[in-house]
Amino acid sequence: MSAVHLLSELSVGTEAEIRGFHPDCKEVKRLREMGLLPGTKVKLIRWAPLGDPLEIKIRGYNLSLRKHEAEHVEVIVAAPS
Amino acid sequence: MSTWATAPTQEKTLTFVLVGNPNCGKSTLFNALTGMRQKVGNYPGVTVEKKVGEFFSLHGQPMQIIDLPGAYSLSPRSPDEAITRDVLLGRLGDMTRPDRIVCVVDASNLERNLFLVTQILDLGVPTMLALNMIDLAQSKGISIDAAALSQELGIPVVACQAHKKIGVTELRQAMSKERLPHPVRRWRLQPEMEKAVNELSARLAEERGEEPSRLFAEALIILVGEKSGNDSELSPPVRQLAQGLRRELEEQGLDCHEAIVASRYQYAQEVCERVVRTGPVGEEDPSDKLDAVLTHPIWGWTIFLGLMSLMFFAIFTLATYPMDWVDGGFGALANAVKKAMPAGDLRDLITDGVIAGVGGVLVFLPQILILFFFIGLLEDTGYMARAAFIMDRIMSRVGLHGKSFIPLLSSYACAIPGIMATRTIENPKDRLVTILVAPLMSCSARLPVYTLMIATLLPAKTVPALQKAGIMMALYVVGTAIAFFFAWLFKKTIMHSETPVLIMELPPYRRPSLRAVAMQMIHRSKLFVKRAGTVILGLSILLWFLAAYPKIDGADASSQLAQSFAGKAGHAIEPLIKPLGFDWKIGIGLIGSFAAREVFVSTMSVVYNVEATDDTSVPLREAMLQEKWPDGSPVFTPLVCVTLMVFYVLAMQCISTVVVVRRETNSWRWPLFQIAYMTGTAYLACLLVYQGGKMLGL
Numbered sequence: 055m056s057a058v059h060l061l062s063e064l065s066v067g068t069e070a071e072i073r074g075f076h077p078d079c080k081e082v083k084r085l086r087e088m089g090l091l092p093g094t095k096v097k098l099i100r101w102a103p104l105g106d107p108l109e110i111k112i113r114g115y116n117l118s119l120r121k122h123e124a125e126h127v128e129v130i131v132a133a134p135s
Numbered sequence: 136m137s138t139w140a141t142a143p144t145q146e147k148t149l150t151f152v153l154v155g156n157p158n159c160g161k162s163t164l165f166n167a168l169t170g171m172r173q174k175v176g177n178y179p180g181v182t183v184e185k186k187v188g189e190f191f192s193l194h195g196q197p198m199q200i201i202d203l204p205g206a207y208s209l210s211p212r213s214p215d216e217a218i219t220r221d222v223l224l225g226r227l228g229d230m231t232r233p234d235r236i237v238c239v240v241d242a243s244n245l246e247r248n249l250f251l252v253t254q255i256l257d258l259g260v261p262t263m264l265a266l267n268m269i270d271l272a273q274s275k276g277i278s279i280d281a282a283a284l285s286q287e288l289g290i291p292v293v294a295c296q297a298h299k300k301i302g303v304t305e306l307r308q309a310m311s312k313e314r315l316p317h318p319v320r321r322w323r324l325q326p327e328m329e330k331a332v333n334e335l336s337a338r339l340a341e342e343r344g345e346e347p348s349r350l351f352a353e354a355l356i357i358l359v360g361e362k363s364g365n366d367s368e369l370s371p372p373v374r375q376l377a378q379g380l381r382r383e384l385e386e387q388g389l390d391c392h393e394a395i396v397a398s399r400y401q402y403a404q405e406v407c408e409r410v411v412r413t414g415p416v417g418e419e420d421p422s423d424k425l426d427a428v429l430t431h432p433i434w435g436w437t438i439f440l441g442l443m444s445l446m447f448f449a450i451f452t453l454a455t456y457p458m459d460w461v462d463g464g465f466g467a468l469a470n471a472v473k474k475a476m477p478a479g480d481l482r483d484l485i486t487d488g489v490i491a492g493v494g495g496v497l498v499f500l501p502q503i504l505i506l507f508f509f510i511g512l513l514e515d516t517g518y519m520a521r522a523a524f525i526m527d528r529i530m531s532r533v534g535l536h537g538k539s540f541i542p543l544l545s546s547y548a549c550a551i552p553g554i555m556a557t558r559t560i561e562n563p564k565d566r567l568v569t570i571l572v573a574p575l576m577s578c579s580a581r582l583p584v585y586t587l588m589i590a591t592l593l594p595a596k597t598v599p600a601l602q603k604a605g606i607m608m609a610l611y612v613v614g615t616a617i618a619f620f621f622a623w624l625f626k627k628t629i630m631h632s633e634t635p636v637l638i639m640e641l642p643p644y645r646r647p648s649l650r651a652v653a654m655q656m657i658h659r660s661k662l663f664v665k666r667a668g669t670v671i672l673g674l675s676i677l678l679w680f681l682a683a684y685p686k687i688d689g690a691d692a693s694s695q696l697a698q699s700f701a702g703k704a705g706h707a708i709e710p711l712i713k714p715l716g717f718d719w720k721i722g723i724g725l726i727g728s729f730a731a732r733e734v735f736v737s738t739m740s741v742v743y744n745v746e747a748t749d750d751t752s753v754p755l756r757e758a759m760l761q762e763k764w765p766d767g768s769p770v771f772t773p774l775v776c777v778t779l780m781v782f783y784v785l786a787m788q789c790i791s792t793v794v795v796v797r798r799e800t801n802s803w804r805w806p807l808f809q810i811a812y813m814t815g816t817a818y819l820a821c822l823l824v825y826q827g828g829k830m831l832g833l
Contacts, residue, residue: 081636086396087208088638089247099423103432104528107637115244116641118524120531123636
């Protein structure tokens with residue numbers, strides 16, 4: 055079983071797989087070009103000290119984006135088997 | 136350039152371009168290749184920096200190399216990236232397509248870097264790959280088979296560590312080769328997409344009489360509907376065909392952009408699987424360990440504030456020694472000229488105009504050097520992105536980007552390097568807002584004025600230093616708060632746009648190369664001297680003229696100034712500044728310091744006819760305290776001192792900044808607006824403070 059979440063809802067240290075983007079996401083193109091594509095593994099590393107932005111690890115590098123953008127990214131979290 | 140096209144290849148200077156993602160060590164490699172043989176200018180019509188360097192092939196032939204702005208993709212998101220794309224496609228003004236491309240990649244992050252590489256290789260221009268930062272990759276447990284990568288991509292690959300100059304000779308060797316293969320596209324799209332792109336490139340080829348394979352890259356760009364340099368020049372049939380194909384693909388459920396990006400990453404992933412070997416799994420990335428501390432809610436802030444304090448400590452204390460030497464040197468030079476030359480206008484022009492003007496700029500050079508050294512160090516280690524990461528929340532509150540933080544911080548030393556540092560901000564509106572508010576951050580040129588006014592306000596020797604420091608601190612806080620207020624206001628009104636998006640890479644930490652940092656520092660400082668120096672020189676000559684003419688025979692310096700053009704102007708503005716508690720003599724100081732704030736101190740010394748021009752000098756302070764209005768009341772009441780300080784916090788009194796803003800925004804509109812809003816605010820604030828204070832009986 056797996057569940058669909060938003061990237062912003064992941065807890066720190068969780069790994070997930072990208073499912074797609076919300077139609078409202080204005081930065082789809084840039085995010086895709088930075089490697090956020092359906093099926094790509096992503097891990098939430100941390101939130102910034104003031105609670106925004108957040109840092110993720112994807113394709114072996116670290117990327118930061120704000121909660122506002124992360125709310126537009128849908129991810130699938132594999133349930134622990 | 137066109138005459139070169141017919142010349143035999145051996146005689147033609149080859150033009151290389153250096154392309155790569157931001158943070159891949161591209162500029163370090165550029166410096167390693169060209170040394171000091173570099174020229175920095177602007178691309179036509181935009182304020183993107185154009186760095187051109189010269190180096191020699193192994194056969195001793197001169198070659199030209201252009202360091203293009205860092206880009207993640209050829210679909211541009213910022214003016215910088217647009218330039219990179221246009222240069223590569225040969226679409227920028229009269230710049231021809233580059234002969235060869237050196238593509239720099241960060242070996243520790245190959246997969247994402249290869250995304251851009253696939254775009255570059257589509258161009259069909261002879262390309263070689265510089266596999267940079269192999270040491271960093273090794274520290275992350277990554278090893279890359281360069282020979283296999285070369286085989287995969289079909290282009291030469293050179294492993295290097297630009298920081299340590301390792302592999303640079305090998306790269307030069309690869310660049311010097313007479314023949315290089317034209318790369319062939321190795322990645323594939325879905326069949327439907329392939330068909331569509333081929334159809335479009337065939338039509339383009341027909342129209343332009345070029346080889347279809349050379350136009351594949353362009354066809355892709357047109358198909359996804361990206362705007363490009365000369366989009367309007369697309370012929371209607373091509374545009375219609377592209378629209379038709381896009382619609383057709385969408386009906387089949389294919390998003391062109393997603394399909395293309397996914398195919399490129401698919402290929403990049405496959406290549407990496409074949410050439411990259413990762414070390415034992417479970418080993419934690421050293422950068423992540425560092426980040427756990429450096430972006431920690433408590434330690435992160437502590438270290439951040441500590442670093443910033445250290446930087447300012449260095450700028451304001453360490454720099455004082457070399458500043459004194461510069462000051463003393465120019466003073467000695469002026470004295471020597473005074474002794475050597477007969478008295479007269481020419482001598483005064485040289486000593487009071489030229490030497491004072493050049494010295495006035497160079498005296499800030501030590502501070503600027505230290506500032507650029509720190510900024511270079513923070514950039515080179517990768518800490519800068521973390522500073523933006525932890526500051527972003529605060530900056531986004533006023534509608535700005537985490538990246539606006541560094542330009543604003545730099546402006547505490549001097550607004551000019553701060554404004555020059557705004558070039559990394561992608562969105563033009565955000566960049567403009569940052570430029571507009573940057574001069575409100577109290578720069579070091581305000582310090583002499585602050586020091587003098589605080590000494591006048593609290594003349595007693597018994598006043599504790601802490602109290603003086605407190606006032607100084609308050610001045611900095613007021614400036615910063617007002618800067619943030621205006622940033623917020625501009626973003627709500629004239630520059631209305633949403634808070635810029637933050638999609639920022641946090642590059643791995645690395646050991647800085649002092650050589651690279653030092654070179655960066657020298658280049659930036661040269662730019663500062665060139666931009667600020669020429670203007671200040673011109674203006675200080677003009678101001679000297681205004682203060683020295685018309686000549687009055689037998690008058691002493693003070694009455695000469697009072698009757699000069701500058702003195703007359705001071706009288707003329709007295710009605711305007713009287714409501715602020717300022718007399719015409721202060722008016723002369725304000726006018727004299729319009730070009731540069733620190734000139735206020737020396738102008739006031741001349742006004743009150745005191746010899747020493749030092750801001751701590753007791754004579755000037757005493758003279759100011761004894762100054763009386765015609766009715767006998769003192770001019771420099773505590774309230775006036777405070778009002779004057781407020782004026783200097785807020786007013787735009789720096790012609791060099793005005794000129795740099797004009798260059799950075801390509802119009803007079805914004806610098807003039809800046810003068811109007813800053814000086815306008817200063818006037819109103821002073822009026823409020825002075826009249827309010829008087830009502831309270833101060």
